[in-house]
Amino acid sequence: MGPYLVGREKVREFAQSVSTTNAIHIDVDAARAAGHPDVVAPPTFVAVVxxxxxGQLLGSLDTGLDPARWSTGRRARGITGTSWPASSSLPA
Structure with missing residues (x-):
């Protein structure tokens, strides 16, 4: 498999959704000053990939978890609030 190519704006959107404080994730000039050709995806971006x-794996198991409620996916889509079942001890 080759590289996973993502546009600059998608990297910026994700960086802002996870409240990054490092300019290399948002600002091209800062990324280039740090030796990168363009903005750099935050390490947590791998969750998008x-x-x-x-989701397919957990959706096929009887875990009782709803993949649509995972915090990374919810946060990247701008969804807020707690939505885990009351019986779950996992944070939203």
Missing amino acids: VEPAV
Whole structure:
């Protein structure tokens, strides 16, 4: 498999959704000053790439978890609030 190519604006959107404080994730000039050719995705961006596969796996198991309520996916889509079942001890 080759590289996973993502546009600059998607990297910026994700960086802002996870409240990054490092300018290399949002500002091209800051990224270039740090030696990168363009903005750099935050380390947590990998969740965007693996979420569909993990969702398929967990969706096929009887875990009682709803993949649509995972905090990374919810946060990247701007969804807020607690939505885990009352019986769950996992944070939203």
